[in-house]
Amino acid sequence: MSVMAGWPGPALWLDAGGRVLQANTDAQGLAPGYDGWREELGRWVASGGPLVEATHSVLLEPQWEAPVVEFTAVPLADGGVLCLGRNVTLERRLRNVLAESRQRYKDLVEISSDFAWEVGPDGLFAFVSPAGPSAMRRRSWWAATPRPWSWRSSGMRPCPSTPPCPSSGRRSG
Structure with a gap:
């Protein structure tokens, strides 16, 4: 053959x-x-x-x-x-190491008092730590888009000294 x-x-x-x-x-x-x-x-x-x-x-x-x-x-x-x-040895080993690393990260975030999240390729929340930043229940974050909580849509500024962004999304000045 x-x-x-x-x-x-x-x-x-x-x-x-x-x-x-x-x-x-x-x-x-x-x-x-x-x-x-x-x-x-x-x-x-x-x-x-x-x-x-x-x-x-x-x-x-x-x-x-x-x-x-x-x-x-x-x-x-x-x-x-x-x-x-x-x-497929290298591929399998890399996949296992990445899965273990991701699990260690999630374990660390679970015991942390900080808020952490992960957004998937579709732009939706894929992981939200238990210490969420709002009164929303953690479950309601799954498959939600982070856009409503972004500083641009809330009118907040990332730093107090940063001038507000015009509606086009570009910084002024």
Whole structure:
């Protein structure tokens, strides 16, 4: 299969029973000394996994911090499956570290007396700390826009020495 030869990562052709019929060079050199990932991929194919879910991740070593390869399965006309892999180790580790960091930040904000918030890509509040700045219940902030509380719409000035902004939104002077 020319697709396997040109694939920039590990690629395997498995029969319906999960046996490897052909593997490209990257797949042959993947995790030497540990075949558990091939066995797991074979069991997934044999159990009909590719018909339920198009991707499957395997650990390349039997350890917690092991590299991870995600295979995308392409069912073939002969009943076999072409599995095309890509290394997702860095992506997974970064996602985990970012999630942990965000949780630590939220924990810190929860115990802080300061008011903090997070606005999502849609411009709506995604997180509001318990120490909210108004009498509004915290729940009423979810999915609200921060615009009514901005200093521009309230007529407030960010600093007392700052002249008021004209309605165009530009500073005067």
